[in-house]
Amino acid sequence: MNLPNLTSYREAFLAKGVGLPLPVVEPHAEGLLNKIPEPAAEKTGWPWNTEVNPGIYDEKINWPKLTIVSPSYNQVGFLEQTIRSVLLQNYPNLEYIIIDGGSNDGSLQIIEKYAPWISYYQSEKDRGQSHAINMGFSLSSGSYHAWINSDDYYLEGVFHLVITNFIKTGVDFIYGYGIDHNILTGEYKLNRILPFIDYFIKIPGLVQPSTFWSSGIHEPIWEELHCALDYELWLRLVKGHRRLLLKQPLSVAHIHDEAKTHSPKMKARWEADHQLIWGPEAHGTVHEWKKIVFLNRIRVKLYRLFKLI
Template sequence: MLPAPPPGKTGWPWDRQTDPARYDEKINWPKLTIVTPSYNQAAFLEQTIRAVLLQNYPNLEYIVMDGGSNDGSLQIIEKYAPWISYYQHEKDRGQSHAINMGFSLSSGSYHAWINSDDYYLEGVFHKVITSFIKTAVDFVYGYGIDHNVLTGEDKLNRILPFTDYFIKIPGLVQPSTFWNSQIHEPIWEELHCALDYELWLRLVKGHRRLFIKQPLSVAHIHDEAKTHSPKMKAQWEADHQKIWAADAHGIVSEWKKIVFLNKIRTKLYSLFRSK
């Protein structure tokens, strides 16, 4: 029984929710911890929160880490506070720090984080946790949808299977990833943009994973989003310099070969899908 949605807001996750009856009472549903880092994203935050809570997952731990927003975010968080496991509203050292603090409080068997300008699609928690239970994998990932805030257009972000050999090629849709807490590792807090990419290099390789070839989340494409902002180009470059430094992940001698083979792989998958 969440607060009523803002006037004019309809559909998922406003006046629609995942049917609680989908969760078989005979199953001991493992605890799922979701962390939301946020800073001055009031325009999107309520949708993010509702899309977590209205999954109606029966064993949810939801942690919201707000870095001291001054745009009305706190009022939104307080509106849903009775359904949030823990929230914090104070200055932090950035997104990576906020995520690490959130997961340091986790008691869940499975982890995921969703940024405050993204949101999960309906029924995703049931789909993902059922997959974990049935397959005993360590990592579950899927497609995503990019929603252009300016034009209103949606684009399916269809990715390729995430293999160990091609792990250096960015590909995962961050809000469409979930993992067993036993393989969790802290985020490298020196990174500003490529924090999820670097995490996958450490966290995913060598672990069993399952690819759900369906969209699991929606990412809002807007001028302030790190992934799409021209202002972030220099910061992205700085992050990658740090990641591939000799004292970090090290220089990759076969970049050209990996990129070439990935282009072939991409083309083959494209041809296969078109048939």
């Protein structure tokens, strides 16, 4: 497994004149809704014409810096919603980074429209989603990290909820439920998950945009992976660290034909990732895989029987 050195990425940014640490998004006591660009008239609700009340952030608390990275490439139909769902949290110590891979569909124009409220952005050809995320986090100075893809968005009040729980509990990793939104049917489906415990960590289950972690446990993404990059990251990043499940949705993922998780065209890519992850130079063969799967099925049945999910 050949993981990149994020320091080299950071040094490349410094060499081209990027000043660090990056500026935080300037907070306003009255919120950002009336300062950022107005959405189209037909766009209503969160995160279009509503915002998190800035007053929920207790001024007596020294709110830790939160770094959000958005990898982006040709998702013009969703990107503005993503950006607004970050900014309109009105989190008082936010570092927001967008790494766009040179989109040619109008995404750059949307990013530029919101540029005054973005800590850093670039739109250049890169080596894909994993590379973009790693570049973004190489610039981070936040105490807590998360990434949100440009076709997903956070739900209202999530940053306050998550950071409050980090402060109260001292855990390293917080995760929650998610909502899948089917673009074709308009259906919204709640995606409940089980507690993410070490023995069952090889069973896919986490909702990627509903995950947040301490910068102290951060690790780079394996850039050879195309689809299962978050799943492989959890194998390294989460195991052995204290974590907390919030039993409510934190994000919405749009289900559409180009989404990697749901595109039939990506089947071969998923299989290639699987071969890499469980190859001898990575995590190796799981000899008790059948036992893990069997016990997990029992676990799922018990949680459903006792209505724990």
